[in-house]
Amino acid sequence: MKVLLISPYELGRQPHSLAHPAALLRARGHEVVLIDLTLGALPRSGLGDFQIIGIALGMHTATRIAVSLLPGLRRKAPGARIVCYGVYAPPNAALLQGLGVDTVLGPEFEGALLALAAGETATAGPAKVTFVTPDRAGLPPLTRYAHLTLPDGTRKTVGFVEASRGCKYLCRHCPLVPVYEGRFRAIAREVVISDAAQQIAAGATHLSFGDPDFLNGPTHALRLLAVLHDRWPHVTFDATIKISHILTYKDLLPRLREYGGLFITSAAESFDDAVLGSLDKGHTGEDIGRAVALVRASGMALAPTFVPFTPWTTLEDYCDLLVRVRDLGLINSVAGVQLTIRLLIPAGSYLLRIPGFRERLMPFADTILGYPWASPDPRVDTLQARAQAWVEQAGHEGRGRWETFAGLWRLAHEAAGRAVPALTRGDAGPACPQLSEPWYCCAEPTTAQLARCAAGA
Numbered sequence: 378m379k380v381l382l383i384s385p386y387e388l389g390r391q392p393h394s395l396a397h398p399a400a401l402l403r404a405r406g407h408e409v410v411l412i413d414l415t416l417g418a419l420p421r422s423g424l425g426d427f428q429i430i431g432i433a434l435g436m437h438t439a440t441r442i443a444v445s446l447l448p449g450l451r452r453k454a455p456g457a458r459i460v461c462y463g464v465y466a467p468p469n470a471a472l473l474q475g476l477g478v479d480t481v482l483g484p485e486f487e488g489a490l491l492a493l494a495a496g497e498t499a500t501a502g503p504a505k506v507t508f509v510t511p512d513r514a515g516l517p518p519l520t521r522y523a524h525l526t527l528p529d530g531t532r533k534t535v536g537f538v539e540a541s542r543g544c545k546y547l548c549r550h551c552p553l554v555p556v557y558e559g560r561f562r563a564i565a566r567e568v569v570i571s572d573a574a575q576q577i578a579a580g581a582t583h584l585s586f587g588d589p590d591f592l593n594g595p596t597h598a599l600r601l602l603a604v605l606h607d608r609w610p611h612v613t614f615d616a617t618i619k620i621s622h623i624l625t626y627k628d629l630l631p632r633l634r635e636y637g638g639l640f641i642t643s644a645a646e647s648f649d650d651a652v653l654g655s656l657d658k659g660h661t662g663e664d665i666g667r668a669v670a671l672v673r674a675s676g677m678a679l680a681p682t683f684v685p686f687t688p689w690t691t692l693e694d695y696c697d698l699l700v701r702v703r704d705l706g707l708i709n710s711v712a713g714v715q716l717t718i719r720l721l722i723p724a725g726s727y728l729l730r731i732p733g734f735r736e737r738l739m740p741f742a743d744t745i746l747g748y749p750w751a752s753p754d755p756r757v758d759t760l761q762a763r764a765q766a767w768v769e770q771a772g773h774e775g776r777g778r779w780e781t782f783a784g785l786w787r788l789a790h791e792a793a794g795r796a797v798p799a800l801t802r803g804d805a806g807p808a809c810p811q812l813s814e815p816w817y818c819c820a821e822p823t824t825a826q827l828a829r830c831a832a833g834a
């Protein structure tokens with residue numbers, strides 16, 4: 378069968394969500410074409426030749442892009458079975474089907490996709506398949522994807538690997554939770570190593586682990602790193618680890634560093650304990666400071682991510698968040714976009730289980746694939762819009778993290794009617810390795826992202 382797999386967006390990474398099903402399908406003799414819309418375009422003709430068109434929806438931004446893509450795709454390939462798969466597909470099933478999608482599959486989609494390619498029904502496939510080495514043939518080279526810049530200016534080519542899927546936690550705002558419901562599974566070590574090997578052979582000198590949380594299975598993670606470091610001691614890595622795991626597994630941090638760990642991304646989300654409690658994050662605001670100290674003491678950097686704008690956020694809260702970022706010396710460690718993110722509430726979100734929360738929201742909106750909300754204080758929404766516009770502008774103008782933060786600092790204090798405290802470059806904190814595409818999975822797409830992908834579509 379002739380299969381086209383499309384990735385609308387995967388954080389500037391060479392899409393594992395295409396390469397893994399491609400390996401499984403090709404092994405069974407299917408002809409598979411891969412298109413990453415962030416770097417390529419759909420073929421101008423011949424879409425009608427594909428029997429199956431799969432679209433990977435692992436992220437909110439990818440889904441927003443797919444929604445705009447689907448009507449045209451349906452028109453150009455009237456006979457194809459269009460399949461959407463990934464974390465964001467099931468919560469948006471009704472919308473996707475209304476746009477012409479024939480089959481909606483979750484993040485454990487491979488078995489059903491193989492069944493469809495074999496001419497069977499989706500339910501004929503196994504619920505889970507055994508992972509194989511992803512087949513990256515046909516994707517753009519790693520050098521065209523996000524790269525890593527070290528504090529001394531060294532630029533590293535980045536490979537992207539996954540050592541596990543799902544997560545064992547139930548943070549209420551997390552899109553994984555309604556789908557995985559606290560489960561995760563490890564990917565066999567040999568598979569991860571062979572995928573790393575092919576990317577290192579293709580030029581990667583740094584591996585970025587895409588696991589939702591790298592220490593959900595600490596023994597698996599450490600054994601894997603030991604092998605990788607033994608074979609490729611020059612290759613560094615980064616991973617996402619939650620704050621509570623950093624505290625619980627603090628004794629492992631020096632080993633992560635020894636194995637080439639450069640920085641840890643961690644979803645700090647907020648310094649406000651009430652907000653953290655509502656999100657069920659399992660850490661406090663003070664814990665974030667402890668985690669920063671532990672990670673730094675190990676020789677790595679901590680790059681926190683935030684959801685600074687929630688229905689509970691006040692102008693004072695936002696100013697306080699910026700003050701805590703400054704006081705912890707994290708200005709250089711936080712991408713500007715992280716300080717503008719507005720809480721997204723997708724269909725099925727566990728946040729809807731908080732008594733009285735649903736009543737604070739507007740009806741579900743297809744346009745944002747979530748429940749819109751407005752702050753009880755309209756000045757907060759105005760500040761969020763200004764902050765977002767400023768960060769986009771600062772990005773276009775090539776401003777660094779300190780300058781971007783300084784603009785937010787001024788906007789926030791002025792909005793709160795406070796005198797703007799002095800901020801110096803000495804407040805920026807230690808330099809942090811930076812990926813050229815900042816990590817954020819469930820934020821609104823930026824105008825630039827939508828425009829870039831629209832061009833590809």
Ligand code: SF4
Nearest residue numbers: 544546547548551589
């Ligand atoms: S936010 Fe992170 S730790 Fe929480 S459920 Fe999601 S992936 Fe797991």
